Amino acid sequence: MKLVLCSASPRRKELLEMLGKDFSVRVASIDESFDKSEAVDKEIRKIALKKACAVEMNEDEIILSFDTVVVDGNQIMGKPKDRDEAIKMLRSYSNGNHGVITGICVRTKDKCYTDSVYTTVYFRELTQREIEYYVDTYRPFDKAGAYGIQELAGSFVKGIDGDFYNVVGLPLCRLCEILRDEFSIDLF
């Protein structure tokens, strides 16, 4: 069976490489707009499923797709549209906590399984200067929630409750469990 990652994200590619297995990358563009009237975990699985179904697949392939958002209170934080929005998002995380949720879809020729993984992230108190320095230096405009925990912003994080790699965008542990328990695929 051949693994196919449905994601253009270099961070997801790096994470999947941690498993030490060959895979290819195949991406189809879909409408990723979020229906805010739906429960977040349901909606995020729907988008992951949409991504997995939008690519062509061969009989011997396993399609893996993911979608990640940040949830702060009732607000869904997508990619910030500009500097001001990124700063506002980070300020809202300061000295508090927010959630990161990733939808997963694993699809083979005869089965399709979706799930979601939730991690709580606790930020220390940030100064306005730190926030502006981070946004101006790292320009996190391609990141849902306006930060990457694997770079400088990792030093903003007092702690997390849940899977770290889920926060980066690919919940590796849950993926291995799904492959083993739902698809009888042991990677090792």
Add this chain to the structure above:
Amino acid sequence: MKLVLCSASPRRKELLEMLGKDFSVRVASIDESFDKSEAVDKEIRKIALKKACAVEMNEDEIILSFDTVVVDGNQIMGKPKDRDEAIKMLRSYSNGNHGVITGICVRTKDKCYTDSVYTTVYFRELTQREIEYYVDTYRPFDKAGAYGIQELAGSFVKGIDGDFYNVVGLPLCRLCEILRDEFSIDLF
């Protein structure tokens, strides 16, 4: 002020680089043996302090030192001495949780501050094959506790409670807080 990292660990060097500040590395070898009759958090701070005091320092330098151990029940897990011990350690983590504790010491010419940071790590159930594959492929003999969460073994981790970077060996967030609150040093 110039940062000096007292550690030969390439992982700690990479983590400190995340802050984007220049620093030098200076290491003195000390006796790192652990007094198991003492409380772990006290003992780990003592070792960090010992490391920080063993290097020469200039007046304008800030010495940063760390020591990390894994605690599983009442057992202190250091670096495994061979394949069998590494396998035994990983088997003991499977489908359970253990702690990772890092001692920190920050030292300037007129002040020395020590602290410790604790993170709980939850492993999924591992098969004997996975454990052996990991040990034989990654040879984690230089790692306290016999695994690195930043490589394949990251997929063994269901979740953590606390700072991820503490598990890697350098609690970045706490370090920034100590520099700011105890030494009035804002890095940004």
